[in-house]
Amino acid sequence: MTDLVVKSNRLVQALQTLTLSETRLLQLAIVDARETGQGLSTDEPLELDALRYAKAFNVSPDAAYLALIEAEDSLFKRQFTITNEDGTLTKSRWIQDANYRKGEGRILVTLTRVVIEHVTKIDGFEQYFTSYHLKKTADFKSVYAVRLYELLMQWKSVGKTPVYELNKFRSQLGIGVNEYTRMEAFKRRVLDIAVDQINEFSDITVKYEQHKKGRSISGFSFSFKPKKATIRSIETNRDLNTTDLFSRMTDKQRYLFATKLSELPEMGKYSQGTESYPQFAIRIAEMLQDSEKFKELFPYLQKVGFASA
Structure with missing residues (x-):
């Protein structure tokens, strides 16, 4: 799995x-x-x-x-x-x-x-x-770290988020109306812990910026990037013949060609269980983010027209 x-x-x-x-x-x-x-x-x-x-x-x-x-x-x-x-x-x-x-x-x-x-x-x-x-x-120990990571992953293609309005952001993290009502407590007990755990245990590093209306904090935005070790492991494993194509593949192309690959009969050996074509396409798109998998699937990508895209 x-x-x-x-x-x-x-x-x-x-x-x-x-x-x-x-x-x-x-x-x-x-x-x-x-x-x-x-x-x-x-x-x-x-x-x-x-x-x-x-x-x-x-x-x-x-x-x-x-x-x-x-x-x-x-x-x-x-x-x-x-x-x-x-x-x-x-x-x-x-x-x-x-x-x-x-x-x-x-x-x-x-x-x-x-x-x-x-x-x-x-x-x-x-x-x-x-x-x-x-x-x-x-490895996260805080549920707020999991929730924040999920919210960040919506924006992984650009590495930054819009401003999350404070009250809605608290609800998205799962904080009760009467919990951590003081900003100092919210940042110390929720936000900073979540950011620290993401930076320590996950594949990205993140930092936040607070936004104000008047003198009060009204929301937060986040910027993040892959850790250097993650980038380095991808780069060192690339095959010279596919490096340029791998690096040039945009997110839009990745999902487009993943959908095409999901319908290719030869790709049947990669399918799992009773997953649908759209579910299979999602997994293929994730596979195409890995340089070794990209190299493995490259002949099939050529077959559905990627090299000439």
């Missing part, structure tokens, strides 16, 4: 309140639902086990068991609010039922219709979805 977390941008931007263990369980549910094809129906539960959780997030089996128990009791009650294209709001739960199998270390959860729509109906164009590999957030 590639452990690729994919959500629509609207779901990433949703107003939500989740604990770290709940967020992690949903990450696993989204990854496994998309990659196995199970759990993509409101009639079919998805099975998650403690050992999978423990391995994914580098925690002990005991901690993983506790996370599953907590999820059965609390995740079912959690709600989020998503903004629709017409500006109206939809409120939904994350899961519609949960069944913890005591003594077996596993839980069966069924995602809600709204969640399923926003993790499966992806049309392959970057502006509509956010994706990242689970391992990029696995």
